[in-house]
Structure formats: structure tokens, C-alpha cells
Amino acid sequence: MIKSRYLKVLLVSMLSGTAYAESVFVTLEKDNALGIVEPVEGKLIKTVPIGVRPRGIALSPDNKVLYIATSDENTIKMFDAETFKELGKLPSGDDPETFALNPKGDRMYVSNEDDSMVTVIDIARKKAVKQIKVGVEPEGITVSPDNSWVISASETTNMVHWIDTKTNAIADNTLVDPRPRAVMFTADSQQLWVTSEMAGTLTIIDAKTKQITKNINFAVQGVTPEKIQPVGIVIDKDRKRGYVALGPANRVAVVNAQTFEVERYLLVGQRVWNLAFSPDQKRLYTTNGISNDLSIIDLDSQTVTKSIGVGTYPWGVAVKP
Amino acid sequence: MNIVHYWRALWGIVWRELFRFVTQRERFVSALVRPLVWLFVFAAGFRAALGLAITPPYETYILYEVYITPGLCGMIQLFNGMQSSLSMVYDREMGSMRVLMVCPLPRWFLLFSKLLAGVGVSVLQVYVFLVIAWFYDIKAPWLGYAWVLPALLLSGLMLGALGLLLSSFIKQLENFAGVMNFVIFPMFFMSTALYPLWKMKESSAFLYDLAQYNPFSQAVELIRFALYGQLNQHALFYTLAAFIVFMAAAIIGYNPSKGMMVKKGGSG
Numbered sequence: 001m002i003k004s005r006y007l008k009v010l011l012v013s014m015l016s017g018t019a020y021a022e023s024v025f026v027t028l029e030k031d032n033a034l035g036i037v038e039p040v041e042g043k044l045i046k047t048v049p050i051g052v053r054p055r056g057i058a059l060s061p062d063n064k065v066l067y068i069a070t071s072d073e074n075t076i077k078m079f080d081a082e083t084f085k086e087l088g089k090l091p092s093g094d095d096p097e098t099f100a101l102n103p104k105g106d107r108m109y110v111s112n113e114d115d116s117m118v119t120v121i122d123i124a125r126k127k128a129v130k131q132i133k134v135g136v137e138p139e140g141i142t143v144s145p146d147n148s149w150v151i152s153a154s155e156t157t158n159m160v161h162w163i164d165t166k167t168n169a170i171a172d173n174t175l176v177d178p179r180p181r182a183v184m185f186t187a188d189s190q191q192l193w194v195t196s197e198m199a200g201t202l203t204i205i206d207a208k209t210k211q212i213t214k215n216i217n218f219a220v221q222g223v224t225p226e227k228i229q230p231v232g233i234v235i236d237k238d239r240k241r242g243y244v245a246l247g248p249a250n251r252v253a254v255v256n257a258q259t260f261e262v263e264r265y266l267l268v269g270q271r272v273w274n275l276a277f278s279p280d281q282k283r284l285y286t287t288n289g290i291s292n293d294l295s296i297i298d299l300d301s302q303t304v305t306k307s308i309g310v311g312t313y314p315w316g317v318a319v320k321p
Numbered sequence: 322m323n324i325v326h327y328w329r330a331l332w333g334i335v336w337r338e339l340f341r342f343v344t345q346r347e348r349f350v351s352a353l354v355r356p357l358v359w360l361f362v363f364a365a366g367f368r369a370a371l372g373l374a375i376t377p378p379y380e381t382y383i384l385y386e387v388y389i390t391p392g393l394c395g396m397i398q399l400f401n402g403m404q405s406s407l408s409m410v411y412d413r414e415m416g417s418m419r420v421l422m423v424c425p426l427p428r429w430f431l432l433f434s435k436l437l438a439g440v441g442v443s444v445l446q447v448y449v450f451l452v453i454a455w456f457y458d459i460k461a462p463w464l465g466y467a468w469v470l471p472a473l474l475l476s477g478l479m480l481g482a483l484g485l486l487l488s489s490f491i492k493q494l495e496n497f498a499g500v501m502n503f504v505i506f507p508m509f510f511m512s513t514a515l516y517p518l519w520k521m522k523e524s525s526a527f528l529y530d531l532a533q534y535n536p537f538s539q540a541v542e543l544i545r546f547a548l549y550g551q552l553n554q555h556a557l558f559y560t561l562a563a564f565i566v567f568m569a570a571a572i573i574g575y576n577p578s579k580g581m582m583v584k585k586g587g588s589g
Contacts, residue, residue, distance in 0.1 A: 042380070222365075250382070267381075267382050267383070267384060268381070296381075304381045304382070305380065306380040306381050307375055307380065307381040
């Protein structure tokens, strides 16, 4: 087959220079590895053994250190983002799955699902400095871009907890729809978006009042409602659009962040779980847990351009410029 | 005879066919309605039935309506090819074929011109269909719409040649129903137009083999790959070979001394 896309890729690379130079890191839960994807050719470059059951993943603000929660080793490992050499371990508490870094990158907040705790880690000292009691089964966690709040969502308590970063104590709670999964602030820290897996909804909360301002339902033609299980969220920096992974509905919902209308649903692989933007926010990467691939969405044309096989149970995704 | 005569004859035949097509508005609409019904009704009903697998030329997951669009382009050309064969039989019954055949140009050229005229009409129909599909959010890369033109020309020629060949066998217009039952439907349903080969293999190895060797499948695959800016060489050569075989047989079929008309005792 003669593929014109190689010509296209060459042209795009020549015209845009480093526009495509990012690397996409995917944690592979069943392969105990990290998959490194090169998005220009859309190829899995290599797979690096990383630890048992890797799930949550994040890069330090300077993109030099890669943090990966290796759940069955009860730790969060630190790796050099270039060489993938292990740099150390953080005391995350039992079975870490999701965690969040503060904007400065010196504090980490980890959800400890089994203990109903959030562990606060001082990264420089590699020490847990506090454990905060939260609701039952904390899962989604995020830090506001202005570093005022840490949000922890408790799946069973159906609540998001507002933890003050200065005091490391819960300042407020907001009751949300059943089984909240992921939480994400808008870039201006004024809104908090929460997905509820069981209710199949997206809730928008005003960060000042801590009150719900909007509840968004999803409906995909030809997909039964019980398959619509919203999980991962990302919101673009201009707050034009947010993107929500709909789990077994195999779709990513495109939500207008001004009107809160669902503009379209993009078909990706099976059980789409987590999402990450490219550094220029022109592409979106999705991990598809059951079909074992990563889909690439072109955000200008709002189309899924490619799905690449990466390994067994891709879970988390992070992008290094 | 020089090139001007050839050109004049070709243009006359193509123009007559295009004029006939444009003036027959019902034919234009019905040619479009058929694939659109498949797209809007059939594809919507079977949306979830296809299952998930990425097969070339697709690089990600697609909805069923996206999958069957190239197949429906092929369907337009298949029906158009047969429609042309029907009009050949009609022309023969009405005597206008006799007028054409007495033209002092080689018979193969006249038949080829007739064929090309039919292909022109089918390509026009396919592009209108693709525009409607575009508004239904079935979008191919922009370059694909240009790449698909040569693919459509070849597939149209192959299916048109098949129509010509069949028309050399059909004595009367009434026999055309047989063509529908014995040619169009089996060709369409035993192809990759509606379901991918791997899906067919799951249910029947025999059907899989039939579909694989069906020239209509290869024409559909040629269109499918071209629409996504790729060349399927196997489909290209297969379609080309099928065109040469059908065309040669049709030329023989229309030869008054050797052809089927002699054997059938029809008027040529």
C-alpha cells in the first residue's frame, strides 16, 4: 500500500518544526510496563518495565520526572523522563491509583481508596507529611491551578471534598451524583468539573460558592444508557471545550465549556478511561482499556485520526513536550 | 477515419447518455435514493452490529455507516452498469443500436464509448452521494475525494463492461429481472460492500472465498482505499483484469458473426 500520510507527516514536520515532537507515555496495567508512543507516525516506540500494576501517571512541571503509581507495590515511583531510570519511591500509602501534583510540583496528593485517606507527600523529602481522612473510596483527585484547593472525590460517599492546601484540612464538601470518578478544574480555577460514573453525568461546580451550577447528561445514539459511564476529563486552557471519556460507551464527549452543550461524541476504542492533551492542545490522547489501544483525536477537525495498539490494559496517559 | 471522427462519435454518445440522464429526473433521484436508504436506514439499524476491529485503510474505529459508504458508491456503479445494459437492450429493441453499429468506426470503439458514457453518469451520481454523505458527517480526507476519481472510473468501466456483456446475452427487456436476481443481488451481497471479509470468515469460509474472488468486492476495496488516499494494488490489478476480460467478452458478444446475437437469433 502506498500511504500518502507519510508524505503528509513529512510535510507537516517540515512546516511545523517541533510541533509534533511530543512523546506520549501510557501506563499498561496488565503488562506492568510503560508504553512510549510517537504520535507522528502513530507508533509504539518501546515498552519499558516499570513495576507491578502501574496506573496513575504524571510529569513534573519541568517535564523531567515521571511519577507512576505502581498499585500492587504500594508506592509511587519516580523515573527520569528521558532515560526511564528509577530515581526513587514515594510513600503513597496502600494501593495508590490516582494522585495529583500541585502547580509548583513540590507536593503530591494521593488517593488511598482502601483506607479512605488522602496522603500528602513532600516530594523533595520523599516523605508523607499528612494523611487526611476523607469519604469512602476516594478516587479522583486534583489541585486547582491557583493552588488553593485539593479536590478529592469519594466514590461511595458521593461527595467531593474541598481540602485547603494551606491547612491540609477539609474546608467544605459538595454532594454530587452517584460514584464520582474524575475531577478537573478549569484553567482559571473558577469551575470544578466532576464526572459521575453511575449516574452518567458531568457536574459543574462553582469554586466560589461550592454549589452545583449545571448537570450535564450524555446520550449516545445506539448506546444503552448503562454503558455511558463518564470517567476522565480534560478542559482546554481557553475554556472553550471540555472532553469527557465515557468508558464502555467507547466515546469521548465534546462539551462546549461556555454553553455546556454536548457538541458531539467521538468514537474511540473500548472502555475509554483517561485523557491527555498534546502540549499545544491541538491533539487529545485517550487510553482505551479493553481494546488495548490509544486513540489520537485531532482537535481542529474534531476527528479521531488514529488508534494505536499499545499493550494490555492501557490506563493512564501523560504527554512530554 | 481520423481522430476527429473518433472524438465526434465518442462525444456524441457520451452527450446523449448524459442528456438522457439529466432529463430523466426520476432516474437521477432513484439512483440516489437507493444508496441513501441503505445509508440512513440500513446502516442506522446495524450500527452496533458490526463489532470493533481496525482494518486498513481505516486507522481508527469507525461507525458502520462510514464502513458501507464506499460499498454504496460501488452499488451506485453496479446498478448503473446494469441500467446501461438495460438501455442497450432497449436500444436494440427500438433500433437505435442498429444506427449506432452501422457507424463506420470500429465496433470495439463504439461499445467503449457507450461504456464510458455510462461511467460518466455513475461517477456523477457517486459524487452527489458523497456530498450528501459529507453532510451526514461521513467525511473522508480532502485528497481522498480526488484519489477516488480514477478508482471510480476503473470500477465503473469494469461494472459497465459486465453490463455490456450481459446485455449481449439478453434478448428481450423482460429478461432483465433475471439479471437482477442472478447478477446484481449475489454480487452485492457476496461482497465487502456491507461487511468486512474478516466478519464474513467468522460465519462461513465458503462465503468468505466467494466474496474474496467477487470482482465487485475488489472494486469496492479499490474505491475504499482510494477514498482514504491509499492504493490497494491487489484490488487495482484484479479490477483491471476483470474489466479486460468482461470487455473482450462483450466485444465478442456484440460481433454479428461470432456473438451471442447470432446464437440467440436476436437483432443486433
